[in-house]
Amino acid sequence: MHNEFQPNGQTWEERATLDGLNSVLDPSNISIKNNLIDIIHKAAIQNVLKGKKIDNILDFGCGTGRLANLLANFGNNYYGIDITPEMVSAAKKYISQPRRHFFCFDGKTIPVEINNMDIIVSVLVLQHFKKVSDLKDIAKEFLRVSSNNGICVYIEQVGKKRDEKKFIDAFNEAGFTLCELKTVRRGRSISSWLTSKINNQESTKWITVLKMLNNIEVNFPPLTETYEEKIFVFKRIDKYCLK
Template identity: 25%
Template sequence: METIARILKLLGHPDRLRILALLQHEELTVSELVSVLKLSQPRVTQYIKSLEDAGVVDRLREGSWVFSRLCVNGGISMAIVMGVLEKLPVDDPVMAADRDRLNQVRAVRANQANQFFADVANNLGRLSHEFLPQAKVEAAILAQLDTRQFSLMVDLGTGSGRMLALLSDWVKNGIGIDLSPDMLRVARYTLSDERFAHLSVQQSDLARTPLGDGVADLVTLHQVLHHLDRPSDALSEASRLLAPNGTLLVVDFAEHDREDFRDQFSHRRLGFSPEEMSDLLSAHRFVDVRYETIAGADDTYPDLLIWRATRAPKRTLETIT
């Protein structure tokens, strides 16, 4: 009862309600909230702190940036908050003005993301469009998942956030992990649309994420492993994150001899053979390993392989152990 009374008291303050309503749309920094709410930074910081203490807002640090977001697992407190937010009138003039200013913040963020992405788009864009039949790749990814729905997707090495956006209709919640603050800003731009409100990104080494054991039922590694010194570390983390019978999806180049990829695109590995990947997956407790080949643009460009594997069920793990 004390918890309920405390949450109701917090929700009785209009400015705290405004903050929660904004965070329902996306993660925001204090400075962004200040711009939208037109309140002083100390006051916004105070309100955020009270919401954190109540267990309804999380703090997410990325380098020198700190984002606030609604708690994913807040129990009864979050149930009350979401119930109240659903009842807020969409035509409330204060809320409408906040949404207008939020769109202005998004526009500024989009310009910053575009400026950064322009610096890398020449290489990344050429790699995506010349070497990869992107539409075929994405269609094959969706076909691999069929019509199954997932509770939590974790996209390791999320980059621009494209995989999260592509699979957004297949997942209840999604988290993208990337170490680069610049790429995370691009991902936030990619996912800034209202229909992606159930998706988020955070900064972390993809081989050592802060997420708990067995929290996900879908983990994706899209064009990531060839950049890593130790691909097995990423697969080990994927195995840890997945619940038994969870699904792993790996998209990467087939083994090739394009040495120029090392210099042009910072590739550590020149793709993976089906045998090598199968051995890696088996070593990290994956079973039912299957793959599909997507041909490169022509004979001079490497093929792409899409692997799907299942985290071994408990009875299999006991045998392995």
């Protein structure tokens, strides 16, 4: 695989062999941290997509198919694509239902029909693009495959080391306009700290408490320097829509 798409630490191939959510979220998960992140991501996506019923939905960097069941609810056809064969095999094994299609590809040229995806979703993928030129190229690919009224929704970690502006600039330059930008979770926050102290046995009741705490935290300035996970929602700029 191209090195420019590998994360720091373990490779995507190595991560694909980890248990459950550890393969696609924090590989060194503590306690119920990944369960909480999973719930927060799904709630944020659900909130943006609620009420939409469309034809084709693309999950860019689908990993082991964590979001496939949720996303398939909004579209007639779900397409999950990923650069790592081991991730795609795991996704195929767990999510083998009709109207779900999984492909492995080169990470650059999206293998679906031009102008055909009504919604493109991507979670924790673009932040691993090391070169701004690759980010700009993939934003152009998103535009090429998105339908006239297509929207594009992604969640990425931003902060001092990862400037959110680079995501916005790349997508503006490609022909998208930002409609919504919201914090969904704060790293190194009280809820993250509390998560690490919780005994797995009691996870269900704690998840409710932690979700509430997270909702409060995202609305206040951070107490310490931290990173944030933000949801970005873009639509096509009209002049790029084919008549």
